[in-house]
Amino acid sequence: MSAGVVVAAGAGDAVAGSPFVDAPGGAVSAADRAFDVAEYDVTMSYHPDSATLEGVTTISATADEALGRVALDLSGLTVRSVTVDSRVASFTQTDSADLVVVPATSIEAGDRFQVRVEYDGTPGAGWLPTVSGGATAFMGRSSAWFPAVEEAFDKASFRLTATVPTGWSVVSVGREGPVREGPDTTTFHWSEPAVDPAHLAVTVDRLTIDRTELADGTPVVTAYAPGLEAATRPLAARLPEILDFLAELFGPYPFDAAGNVFVHVNDDGPATAPQTRPVYLGAGNERFMNLEAVVHEQAHQWYGVSTAHRTSADLCLSECLAVYTTWLWDEAKDGADLDARHRDHIEANRDDDAFWAPLYRPGVGAGMNVYQKGPSAVHALRRQIGDEAFFAVLRRWPREHRGDHVEWPRFEAFVEEVAGRDLTAFFDDWFRGSTVPSEEHLGRGVAFR
Structure with a gap:
């Protein structure tokens, strides 16, 4: 996160200027996270006119010990149903963003299992509206838009299928998959093979998207919210030079995708460094949106994300x-x-x-x-x-x-x-x-x- 900026209002209890937000507190302790997540498979539809989201997330994991319950984090959204290995499970939600799932039968140590959660409503703390009518998820607040494990430093595969009305776009971390046009909607696909939920983000807006490559073929996706392209495109154009410089200092670029996302939450919106693709939340503020900010956030891909x-x-x-x-x-x-x-x-x-x-x-x-x-x-x-x-x-x-x-x-x-x-x-x-x-x-x- 770039120096000199503060966290936008609504980002929860984030420390001003910090790159990673500590996960929300609650009744569930780290001791309850006795499982290793292998994959988050997130499907969501977002409706910008009402700022509401409908989603289904399937979490694939392995139990480190026998489990009578599975503790997750989910803020704001209302859970409608939960299954564990396709069997209906009971669950409770608390105001402190805890989602506790009780499977029909206990999960034994070493078992692989899947939790499927269906939910809808208004995303929770850390889901930030942009001035252009879209929204962006503050890095470190994955539980604002899907059920996750935010406290366990647990890297997992991440897949996102996101549907929005025609004319809107969705950009997240990792590699972009096929974009599917429907009669009234567009569906975007994103995937990243190993990522901590603390280093995830997603942006929905009327984005202009550039798709290019680095010299070694690494795909680069750069997204601009309305009104920001003219000022930020020259900064984005220097990404290959910046990554070459950083690779000389720190070693090869640590991921298989790159890019930048330029949006505007407010004039004090910080620059953040989700894995593979930094998001600049105050990109309309010339005071902070400069080359130094891009170098800083890209440096975090080595110091802060790959090694955290x-x-x-x-x-x-x-x-x-x-x-x-x-x-x-x-x-x-x-x-x-x-x-x-x-x-x-x-x-x-x-x-x-x-x-x-x-x-x-x-x-x-x-x-x-x-x-x-x-x-x-x-x-x-x-x-x-x-x-x-x-x-x-x-x-x-x-x-x-x-x-x-x-x-x-x-x-x-x-x-x-x-x-x-x-x-x-x-x-x-x-x-x-x-x-x-x-x-x-x-x-x-x-x-x-």
Whole structure:
């Protein structure tokens, strides 16, 4: 998520500027998620005139232990029926977005099973109306539009079949399938082989859609809501250049599809990074909709999606690295002096207590200063261990932790391993400390007053 923007009203309890929204709380605990989801197969019809949705989701999973109930998350929508392995199941819904399904017979450990949920109504918190009359699902709020497991860090295959009135379009994550035209409707198909529900999104609007390819044949789908194409098409055109740059830093692009989605929820709508296809919720605001935002969100495909932070306390693993990537872009493309930027950044904020708040505190969500202090902390790390070790870290981390949800201390240990020395004092100074770091840790070779 790009720095300097706040979450649009209606996005629930999202932390301003955070890339991933913690799943809604409720009576169902993580201990109830004793199953592994293999696939979400979602079919939905959306009616923009009434802002209502009808859907059927089939969840295929394997039980890790014997199950007397299956706990899912679903917000706003009303469940009409549930079956487990084609047998009618009882269920309860709560105001806290919990859907608890009780199968006719218990599911034994190791059993593969399918839960089919039919529902309709107005999507829940995180389903955001656009100014052009459509809607977009805020990343991390999958339960606003289909029943999901949002707390288990559980990647699964995802398939979406979405029908809208003629003249409307649907864009989601992954690869696009056939588009089917009916007499009064159009049906879109999207699929992604392994994705966490926290990294899903869908957009419905009167979209202009461009379909192109990267040099290696990776399909690129770029979508523009009405009135945004002229301003954002030049940014979208630079996607191949941006992904080439990021691949040089971080290794090959980690997915089989790419693109961008430009919509407008409101002027403060944040840029977000669903898997394969970032969504810019305030694309009509020229202050935030710029090249830096595109570089930042695409960097999250490596740092934040392919390799994800585990909790909001570990947010620096996504945001500190993504913001610093925009510094590296400026250095490579425009010759920016990052030592000077780092020095000036520190001098301008020496007396700002909020700036120096810890970037990592176990059990405490990281604050907005991941966008301000974060990139300087990463630059100081670069100066501390040298370019050879630093760029080795940038490339090896997403490759060696692909598919993982990782805590910040593991990153510290990884850096120490690559650098070949103990960096405890440095990390304590910059990431756990709340004051200006010691002179030896501010940035080797950078002249401070």
